[in-house]
Amino acid sequence: MGRISKLQDILNEKLDTRTAWQKVKLARMIERPTSLDYIEKIFDNFMEFHGDRYFGDDPSIVGGIALLDGEPVTVVGQQKGRNTKENIERNFGMPEPEGYRKSLRLMKQAEKFNRPIICFVDTPGAFCGMEAEERGQGEAIASNLMEMFNLKVPIISIVIGEGGSGGALAFAVANSVWMLENSVYSILSPEGFAGILWRDGSKAEQAAEVMKCTAKDLKYYGVIEKVLKEPQGGAHKDLAKMAALMKSELVESIGIFKKYTTQELLDQRYDKFRKIGKYKE
DSSP states (O other): OHHHHHHHHHHHHHHOOOOHHHHHHHHTOTTSOOHHHHHHHHOEEEEEOOOOSSSOOOTTEEEEEEEETTEEEEEEEEOOOSSHHHHHHTGGGOOOHHHHHHHHHHHHHHHHTTOOEEEEEEESOOOOOHHHHHTTHHHHHHHHHHHHHTOSSOEEEEEEEEEEHHHHHTTOOSSEEEEETTOEEESSOHHHHHHHHTSOGGGHHHHHHHHTOBHHHHHHTTSOSEEEOOOTTOGGGOHHHHHHHHHHHHHHHHHHHTTSOHHHHHHHHHHHHHHTTSOOO
């Protein structure tokens, strides 16, 4: 079966003719399924929690407890809107400090009750408004990065759309990071990259190719562990099929991680990120 799976992966790569920029545009589509769409399809009895216990609640972050194949898990996701009104309410999926603090609160709760953590990543980046900086945006993201390394439960993070900058990484310090086939994950947007490198944001298409931000590229370089094949035309064409595949992979992987000792789990997560810098020639 392993050999067949490998051959299928090679075939899928050959059939994948979309450019990096085309995938960026697909990842940003308003029709693309959101975290709540997947949560509804994959989990049972999802109970959402609110507030960071410091300042307030951030609607761009959804999180709570749910059942995955009958087993309790904690689910946290970055949430975009499905239309303009919802996008304004959700701040276009750009979390503020209280969003990161809420997510960390839920992750620490998961550790206390020995629940695996599943994160959905979908953000153009953390909100960069003055009020967010005044409330400690940088510190909130840094705390997530630091604390997630030491959580004593399995963590799986899935990039379902855009994975932008530290705002995305604050949800992706995980034992295993996956990406949907047409999602992107990068240090900043192609427009921002082009503006910095060439002082010309219109060169975003060229920047997307240089950045190696696609799932295929990041799997090759060892930044992520798994690419989830999307239905023909994209995940929005068949949400049920995409969610079913995701659920199957989650059940299998969490079952494997549950067999690890606490120290093995921590060591595996640490070693994973130590290896990322060793790029292939």
